[in-house]
Amino acid sequence: MLSCQEIVGLRFADAMILAETFVRWDSPLRRGAWLGLIAAAILVWFLLRVFWGKSLVQGRTGLLLLRVAAVGIVMLILMGPTIIDQQPGETTRPRLIYLFDGSQSMQLGGELDRWQQAIEFTRAAHEKADAAYSGDVQAFRFGHRLEPFLDSSGDQASRFPSKPRRSAGETQDVRLVSSGEFGEAETKIKEPDASDSRLADALRQLLPQVRGQTAAGVVLLSDGRVRASESVERLGEIFAKTETPIHVVPIGQVGGSGDIAIVSLVVPTRVRKFTENEVQVFLRSFGYPGQQTTLRILRQSTKVGDEFAEIASLPITLTGGAQSASLTFRVDDRPEDLIVVVDPIEGELSTKNNRVETHVEIDRTKVRVLSIETDRPQAMQQQQTSFLGGLFSGLGNTAGSDGTSIQSSLQADEDIECTVLLSLGGQSLRRVTTNGTPQSTNGFPKTRAELFAYDCVIFNEVTASVLDEEQQQWLAQWIDGRGGGLIVTGAGALDHRGWEETAIEPLLPITLQESAANYPLTTAVDVVEPLHPIWRLRMERMLNDQILKTLPSLSVSVNDVVAKPDAKVLARSADDGKPVMISQRAGRGRVLVSAASLSGTFLEALAQNWGDQPERVAAKFWRNMVYWATEESSTGRRRLVVSSNQRFYRPGQRLQVRATSYDEAARRTTGYRVWAMFEPESLDDMSLYSPVLWPDNVVRESGEVGPRIAWGEELPLRVNPEEQIYEVDLMLSESVAAADSGMRIELTAYEGEDTGMAFSHGTQVDSTSLAVQILSDPFEQQNPLPNHELLSRLATVSGGKVLENPEQLTELLREREEYHGPSTIDATPAWNRFWLWLGLIGLLTTEWIWRRSTGLA
Numbered sequence: 001m002l003s004c005q006e007i008v009g010l011r012f013a014d015a016m017i018l019a020e021t022f023v024r025w026d027s028p029l030r031r032g033a034w035l036g037l038i039a040a041a042i043l044v045w046f047l048l049r050v051f052w053g054k055s056l057v058q059g060r061t062g063l064l065l066l067r068v069a070a071v072g073i074v075m076l077i078l079m080g081p082t083i084i085d086q087q088p089g090e091t092t093r094p095r096l097i098y099l100f101d102g103s104q105s106m107q108l109g110g111e112l113d114r115w116q117q118a119i120e121f122t123r124a125a126h127e128k129a130d131a132a133y134s135g136d137v138q139a140f141r142f143g144h145r146l147e148p149f150l151d152s153s154g155d156q157a158s159r160f161p162s163k164p165r166r167s168a169g170e171t172q173d174v175r176l177v178s179s180g181e182f183g184e185a186e187t188k189i190k191e192p193d194a195s196d197s198r199l200a201d202a203l204r205q206l207l208p209q210v211r212g213q214t215a216a217g218v219v220l221l222s223d224g225r226v227r228a229s230e231s232v233e234r235l236g237e238i239f240a241k242t243e244t245p246i247h248v249v250p251i252g253q254v255g256g257s258g259d260i261a262i263v264s265l266v267v268p269t270r271v272r273k274f275t276e277n278e279v280q281v282f283l284r285s286f287g288y289p290g291q292q293t294t295l296r297i298l299r300q301s302t303k304v305g306d307e308f309a310e311i312a313s314l315p316i317t318l319t320g321g322a323q324s325a326s327l328t329f330r331v332d333d334r335p336e337d338l339i340v341v342v343d344p345i346e347g348e349l350s351t352k353n354n355r356v357e358t359h360v361e362i363d364r365t366k367v368r369v370l371s372i373e374t375d376r377p378q379a380m381q382q383q384q385t386s387f388l389g390g391l392f393s394g395l396g397n398t399a400g401s402d403g404t405s406i407q408s409s410l411q412a413d414e415d416i417e418c419t420v421l422l423s424l425g426g427q428s429l430r431r432v433t434t435n436g437t438p439q440s441t442n443g444f445p446k447t448r449a450e451l452f453a454y455d456c457v458i459f460n461e462v463t464a465s466v467l468d469e470e471q472q473q474w475l476a477q478w479i480d481g482r483g484g485g486l487i488v489t490g491a492g493a494l495d496h497r498g499w500e501e502t503a504i505e506p507l508l509p510i511t512l513q514e515s516a517a518n519y520p521l522t523t524a525v526d527v528v529e530p531l532h533p534i535w536r537l538r539m540e541r542m543l544n545d546q547i548l549k550t551l552p553s554l555s556v557s558v559n560d561v562v563a564k565p566d567a568k569v570l571a572r573s574a575d576d577g578k579p580v581m582i583s584q585r586a587g588r589g590r591v592l593v594s595a596a597s598l599s600g601t602f603l604e605a606l607a608q609n610w611g612d613q614p615e616r617v618a619a620k621f622w623r624n625m626v627y628w629a630t631e632e633s634s635t636g637r638r639r640l641v642v643s644s645n646q647r648f649y650r651p652g653q654r655l656q657v658r659a660t661s662y663d664e665a666a667r668r669t670t671g672y673r674v675w676a677m678f679e680p681e682s683l684d685d686m687s688l689y690s691p692v693l694w695p696d697n698v699v700r701e702s703g704e705v706g707p708r709i710a711w712g713e714e715l716p717l718r719v720n721p722e723e724q725i726y727e728v729d730l731m732l733s734e735s736v737a738a739a740d741s742g743m744r745i746e747l748t749a750y751e752g753e754d755t756g757m758a759f760s761h762g763t764q765v766d767s768t769s770l771a772v773q774i775l776s777d778p779f780e781q782q783n784p785l786p787n788h789e790l791l792s793r794l795a796t797v798s799g800g801k802v803l804e805n806p807e808q809l810t811e812l813l814r815e816r817e818e819y820h821g822p823s824t825i826d827a828t829p830a831w832n833r834f835w836l837w838l839g840l841i842g843l844l845t846t847e848w849i850w851r852r853s854t855g856l857a
Contacts, residue, residue, distance in 0.1 A: 022086075024081075066847040095215050096137050096816070098221065099218055106118070106192040114786075125810045199222065200231035200232050217245040218239070220794070222250075223788075246798035248792070250788040258345070259286050259784045261353035275331060277329060278328050282773065286785075288318045295325050295343075296310050299311050322650075331360060336359070337358075337359055340356050349784055366416070368454045368456075369417065369419065372444075409619035451474050458487045465497070465499075483589050490598065520596075523596075525572070527570070529569070529570045532583070534628050537621060554602070563579045591629075592629055640765065642657065642770045644657055660726075670721060673716065674747055677747075698716070749766050750764055
C-alpha cells in the first residue's frame with residue numbers, strides 16, 4: 001500500500017500527533033484479480049494483433065497518448081484511492097473538586113473578606129494554568145448542606161474576574177463556565193450566608209462522587225471554623241483509602257482577638273416628620289466580654305468635616321454572644337439615609353460588619369389638630385389688666401385676631417390641619433371658619449369615632465369643664481388607649497376646678513393646687529431640657545442654643561403647679577424654679593402642660609421678640625409641641641391594633657400576639673374574626689417554613705403536616721371575652737436559621753359571612769402587621785477566629801497538601817495525568833470526484849473524434 005501523510009496538528013512533549021490526513025489505497029480487486037486482469041489484457045492485445053493485424057494508431061503518437069491516459073485513469077480508479085482524515089480522541093484528566101466554605105464566617109476579613117480571598121486564590125491559579133489545564137473541574141459550596149457552586153450543568157472550569165471588588169451590600173460577580181464555553185456563561189454567586197458549617201456532611205455527600213469516578217482530589221477552601229471536627233478527620237482517612245487526597249487552602253488571617261458585628265436592625269420604614277423614633281440594634285460579639293464601645297447613628301445627608309454627622313449615640317458594654325440595644329433619633333421634614341455603626345475595638349478581625357445602612361421615609365399623613373379656645377376675657381385677664389395697666393389685653397381671643405394665631409402657626413406646615421372650636425361659655429362649643437366666624441352648629445365631635453380621627457387636642461385657656469362627662473371619657477380613652485396627644489396651655493387652663501374629678505385629670509403631668517388667684521404674670525423662664533424635641537428650633541446645635549437663650553419672658557400663671565413624679569419638667573421659672581412646661585406619657589398617648597400663655601397677644605409677643613426671625617420661631621415652637629404630642633397618635637385611626645409580649649425573641653421562647661379591634665363608633669368589639677398570616681422579612685427568602693411552631697390546640701385546615709407554620713399559612717386568633725381582645729400563644733422553634741432572623745405577621749379583621757374557603761373570610765375591616773425579630777446565636781458566629789490547625793490535620797490524614805499560594809494549585813492542575821480516547825477516522829473515496837470522471841469521458845470522446853476525422857473509425 002502506498003501512503004501520503006500530512007501533519008496538521010500540534011505536538012506536546014510526548015510527540016503525540018493530535019491530527020493527521022493521508023491517502024490510503026483501498027482497491028476492490030485483490031492481488032489475484034489484478035494479475036488476472038493484466039494477463040487478460042495482454043492476451044486480448046496478442047489475439048488482436050494476430051487476427052486483426054497491426055494497430056491502426058501505430059505511428060500516431062497523439063492517439064496513443066490519449067489511450068494511455070484513459071487507461072491510466074481507469075487503473076487509478078480501480079486502485080481505490082481513499083483520503084483518510086484522522087482526529088485524535090478526547091483528552092480528559094481526573095476531575096478536581098473544589099469545595100468552598102459558604103458559611104457566614106467567610107464574610108469576615110479586611111479589604112478582601114474571606115470569601116473574596118477564596119475566589120481570588122482560585123482565579124489566580126487558573127489564570128496561571130491557562131485554559132488547556134483548567135477543564136475537568138467541579139465546584140461545590142457547603143454550609144447547612146452540600147450544593148453546587150453554580151446552578152449549571154457540565155464541567156465547571158473556572159474563569160474569575162480580574163479582581164473581585166465590591167462595596168457593602170453589592171452582589172459579587174464571579175464567572176464559572178465550561179472549558180469550551182469561555183465568556184458565554186455568567187452567573188451571580190450569592191454571598192456566604194449559611195449559619196452553620198457542616199463540612200463532615202459535605203464530605204459524606206462527596207464520597208459517591210470520588211468512588212464512582214476517577215478524581216484527582218478535593219481542594220477545600222475554608223477558614224476551618226466548622227462543626228464536628230472529629231468526624232471531619234475520620235472522613236479524611238476514608239478519602240485517603242479511596243486515593244483521593246484533600247488539599248486545603250487555609251482562608252483568613254491568623255491573629256486578632258475577636259469581632260463585633262451588627263446583625264440586624266428594627267427601624268420604622270415610615271415616620272412622621274419632626275418626631276423622635278426608636279431603632280433596635282441587634283449585634284453579636286466575640287472575644288470582648290465586659291469591654292466598652294459605642295453605638296452611633298449617622299446621617300448621610302450631613303457632614304461634619306469628612307465624617308457623617310452623628311445624630312444619636314449610646315455607650316454599651318459587650319456581653320459576648322448576642323445582645324440588643326435601643327437608640328432614639330429624630331427626623332426632620334425629609335427622608336433620611338442613616339448608618340448605624342458600632343465603634344471597632346483594636347484587634348477586630350473585620351470592621352466591615354460594624355455598620356449597617358438603612359432608609360427612613362416621611363409619612364405625609366395629615367396631622368389633625370382640634371384646638372379648643374376661649375371667646376371672652378377671663379376674670380384673671382381683667383385682674384392682670386388692672387394690675388399691669390392693660391399691657392396684655394385681649395387674652396385668648398385667637399380666633400378673631402388678625403395677628404399670629406395657633407391655627408395659622410400650625411397650618412403653615414402643609415402636613416398639619418387645625419380645626420378651632422370656640423368656647424362660648426359652659427359646655428357650648430362652636431366651630432370657627434377660616435375667616436374667624438363661629439358657626440351655629442358643628443361643635444365638639446358627636447361620636448367617639450369622630451374624635452378618634454384627630455391626632456391632637458389643645459385646651460387653650462380652657463379646662464375640661466367645657467366638655468360633658470361622656471366627652472371627657474372619650475378623650476381619656478383616646479389618649480390612654482389610642483395614642484392621642486393633649487396640650488394644655490395658659491393660665492386660664494390651670495383652674496383646678498375645671499379638672500377636678502374628671503376622667504382626664506389622672507392623665508395630666510401636674511397636680512393643681514387650690515388658689516384664690518389665677519392670672520398670668522410676666523416671668524423670665526429657663527429652658528432645663530434643651531434637647532427635648534419641642535425646643536429644636538434650628539438644625540444646628542449652636543444656633544439652636546442661641547435661640548433658646550433669647551427666649552423672652554412669658555406670662556406664667558401664678559397658680560402653684562406641682563409636677564408628678566414621672567413627669568419631665570422642660571422649663572422652669574428663673575426666679576423661684578417653679579415648673580412652667582411639663583410633659584408626660586399617658587398610656588399610649590402624650591400630654592404637655594404649659595403654665596405660660598402661648599396664644600393671642602402672648603403668642604404675638606413671642607412672634608415679635610424671639611430670635612432673628614421671631615414669627616417663624618414662634619410658629620415652629622407650636623408645631624414642635626404638636627409633633628411631639630402626636631408621635632403615637634397614628635394608632636388612633638386604626639380599627640385593628642396589635643401588640644406582642646416582647647420586642648425581640650430568642651429561639652424556643654413564647655410569642656404572644658394580642659389584637660384589639662374597634663367598631664365604626666370606635667368602641668372595642670370582639671364581633672370580628674381576626675386571622676394571622678406569616679410572611680418572611682425579606683422577599684429574597686426562598687425557605688418554605690417560618691420559625692414558628694403550629695399550636696397544638698388549633699385545627700389545621702391548610703393541609704400542611706410539618707411542625708412549623710408555612711409561609712403564607714393562615715392561623716385564626718381566639719377571642720378573650722374577659723379582656724375583649726384577640727390572642728394567640730405560639731412557640732418559636734429551638735433551631736433557627738440565619739434566614740429566620742425576622743418575620744412579619746399580617747393580621748386582618750373580617751366581618752360578614754365566612755365562606756369557609758382559604759383566604760376568603762368575609763369583608764375586610766382593617767389590617768395591620770407586626771414585625772417579629774428573632775435574635776439567635778448560631779454556631780457559625782460563636783467563634784469567628786480561623787482554625788487552620790484542623791485544616792492542616794485534614795490534609796495530613798487524607799494524603800493532601802496545604803496550599804499556601806495559587807502557584808501550588810496551578811501545579812496540581814498541571815500535574816493531572818491525561819487520558820486520550822480513541823481517534824476519530826473519516827474516510828472519503830478520492831476517485832469519487834466529478835472532475836476525474838469528466839476527464840476520463842473527455843479523453844475517450846477526444847480519441848473517438850480524432851479517429852473519426854482521420855477515417856480510422
